[in-house]
Amino acid sequence: MRTAILSLLLAAGVAAADPPPLTFPATTVKAQKGEFVVLRAETPGKWVRYKSLTPGLSVFPSSELKNPKNTVVTAPADGTYRMLAWTGNAEEGGDPVEITIVVGGGKADPDPEDPDPKDPPPVPTKSLYFLVVRPDGPASPAFTRAMGLPEWANLRAAGHFVKDRTATEAAGLGVVVPASALPAVVTLREAADGKTSSVVRPAVPLPMTGAGVLDLPKDLPKDLPKGVN
Amino acid sequence: MEPIHGIPPDLIRGPVLGPGDFLAMAGEANWGMDVFGVASLRSLNPDPITVGIIDTGVDDTHSVLAANFKGAKDFTGSSRGYRDVNGHGTHCSGTVCGTDPQIGVAAGFPFVHGKGLGDGGSGGNSLIDAMWYCIEQGAEVLSNSWGGGGRSATWEAEFQKMNDRGVWLIFAGGNSGPNTGDTDWPGRSEKLINVAALNRDLSPASFSSAGDKIDTSGPGVGIWSARPGGGFQQMSGTSMATPFVAGLLALYRACLKKAGLPIPKGPELRSLLFNRSTDTHTPGDDRRTGPGWVTPLLLTLTLTPDPPPIRG
Numbered sequence: 001m002r003t004a005i006l007s008l009l010l011a012a013g014v015a016a017a018d019p020p021p022l023t024f025p026a027t028t029v030k031a032q033k034g035e036f037v038v039l040r041a042e043t044p045g046k047w048v049r050y051k052s053l054t055p056g057l058s059v060f061p062s063s064e065l066k067n068p069k070n071t072v073v074t075a076p077a078d079g080t081y082r083m084l085a086w087t088g089n090a091e092e093g094g095d096p097v098e099i100t101i102v103v104g105g106g107k108a109d110p111d112p113e114d115p116d117p118k119d120p121p122p123v124p125t126k127s128l129y130f131l132v133v134r135p136d137g138p139a140s141p142a143f144t145r146a147m148g149l150p151e152w153a154n155l156r157a158a159g160h161f162v163k164d165r166t167a168t169e170a171a172g173l174g175v176v177v178p179a180s181a182l183p184a185v186v187t188l189r190e191a192a193d194g195k196t197s198s199v200v201r202p203a204v205p206l207p208m209t210g211a212g213v214l215d216l217p218k219d220l221p222k223d224l225p226k227g228v229n
Numbered sequence: 230m231e232p233i234h235g236i237p238p239d240l241i242r243g244p245v246l247g248p249g250d251f252l253a254m255a256g257e258a259n260w261g262m263d264v265f266g267v268a269s270l271r272s273l274n275p276d277p278i279t280v281g282i283i284d285t286g287v288d289d290t291h292s293v294l295a296a297n298f299k300g301a302k303d304f305t306g307s308s309r310g311y312r313d314v315n316g317h318g319t320h321c322s323g324t325v326c327g328t329d330p331q332i333g334v335a336a337g338f339p340f341v342h343g344k345g346l347g348d349g350g351s352g353g354n355s356l357i358d359a360m361w362y363c364i365e366q367g368a369e370v371l372s373n374s375w376g377g378g379g380r381s382a383t384w385e386a387e388f389q390k391m392n393d394r395g396v397w398l399i400f401a402g403g404n405s406g407p408n409t410g411d412t413d414w415p416g417r418s419e420k421l422i423n424v425a426a427l428n429r430d431l432s433p434a435s436f437s438s439a440g441d442k443i444d445t446s447g448p449g450v451g452i453w454s455a456r457p458g459g460g461f462q463q464m465s466g467t468s469m470a471t472p473f474v475a476g477l478l479a480l481y482r483a484c485l486k487k488a489g490l491p492i493p494k495g496p497e498l499r500s501l502l503f504n505r506s507t508d509t510h511t512p513g514d515d516r517r518t519g520p521g522w523v524t525p526l527l528l529t530l531t532l533t534p535d536p537p538p539i540r541g
Binding site: 061131132137138140141161162166169174188191192198199 | 266274509520522526527530531533534535538
């Protein structure tokens with residue numbers, strides 16, 4: 001019995017000293033300015049951590065994603081952005097993998113051909129803004145509970161924005177919702193020029209269930225003109 | 230005569246634990262971590278900023294404070310220097326930024342301590358000197374668990390200068406209960422963030438002072454934190470709610486900086502807290518809890534970029 005226990009401990013020791021492998025579908029990813037890029041780690045490791053080496057690259061906290069080994073990155077300007085990812089089973093991780101994000105016309109370092117062209121980098125969903133509008137002042141407990149539903153993180157992971165604004169704050173953005181309809185969600189989409197946005201769905205009641213949150217991006221009507229909210 | 234300020238007299242001290250006992254109560258150290266949802270700000274992994282605590286001194290060798298202690302100075306003439314023999318300052322310091330995330334809200338953020346309250350728990354202009362010391366050491370958020378005495382125009386002018394520097398000043402509202410005419414000064418000053426104390430069920434703590442200007446509320450009953458000489462002790466008071474809010478706002482400020490967003494100053498910060506609190510007790514802005522409890526989840530949603538204006 002003692003021998004068996006010692007063997008198990010030894011095996012654990014070997015595992016800790018030999019970090020698991022970590023790969024990505026591609027180590028150079030092309031993206032557009034403001035686009036959300038999902039990085040999907042392939043590893044048996046228990047965790048994956050990410051660190052940006054280039055200022056300006058935003059790295060979404062993996063712990064909020066459904067698969068915390070993945071992450072989502074975005075950059076507001078053209079350029080070449082470098083980041084590191086590493087994995088492990090214990091606190092100490094293995095050697096990092098370098099990933100390059102080429103945004104717009106940024107020049108990327110030469111990168112080996114993707115060994116598996118059938119598995120290209122994922123294409124992110126076009127971003128929507130889910131503008132949650134509520135009465136001015138402190139939030140009601142029911143509102144805070146609704147905004148705490150974990151399904152909102154799924155929308156963010158898909159590249160969408162979720163924004164809480166009071167009625168007065170929303171009016172400053174050009175979104176006016178009748179007081180009787182609050183709290184509500186107005187869905188906006190950024191125009192191609194990146195300088196304006198349009199309402200793609202007028203105010204709907206704030207969903208109070210996870211299923212309702214996940215339904216928000218579905219069955220969106222075409223762009224509506226200003227004021228149809 | 231200079232104003233006399235001290236720890237509110239009915240601060241409640243609870244049991245004491247040695248270092249070895251503490252692990253047994255994992256998850257219970259500061260119930261506000263879970264009830265308020267501090268994790269939503271922590272998960273954004275902001276780069277730490279320096280925080281300042283103005284109090285009775287600090288045990289800088291304590292297991293949850295030694296690693297991130299950046300400096301301290303005594304302004305009271307204590308024979309013990311900046312070291313804490315009272316217990317109040319070490320407890321408050323632990324709550325702001327103790328390295329154990331069960332204890333410290335902005336866990337591990339570097340801190341400086343200005344000893345402006347003497348060993349007996351009172352102080353005068355030493356408190357203003359201690360605040361400036363912390364600011365000069367780089368502190369961006371100051372936790373002030375003290376109040377009492379009359380309004381001082383000279384002090385108001387000092388607070389204005391600190392506001393102009395962009396420093397966030399968090400104060401305790403006082404422990405005189407619901408039948409008081411107003412909360413303690415300086416907390417009720419328009420230039421400061423005034424904090425009330427809550428029970429675990431988010432109702433107002435029995436001792437928490439009532440007043441017309443409460444900016445937010447924090448966990449203030451049965452809070453475990455560091456004790457001078459090692460170990461931990463439980464305390465209750467607006468003195469405990471204040472470092473919680475200060476730690477939370479330090480986390481938030483660090484997130485704003487990471488996102489490259491502007492840092493609001495005095496009145497803007499008050500407005501932000503008003504709109505990013507969750508109502509409790511009497512609906513609306515009431516005399517016991519102000520707008521309610523400051524809500525990390527709602528603060529994180531301010532970090533999302535606004536959509537561009539609607540197409541004309």
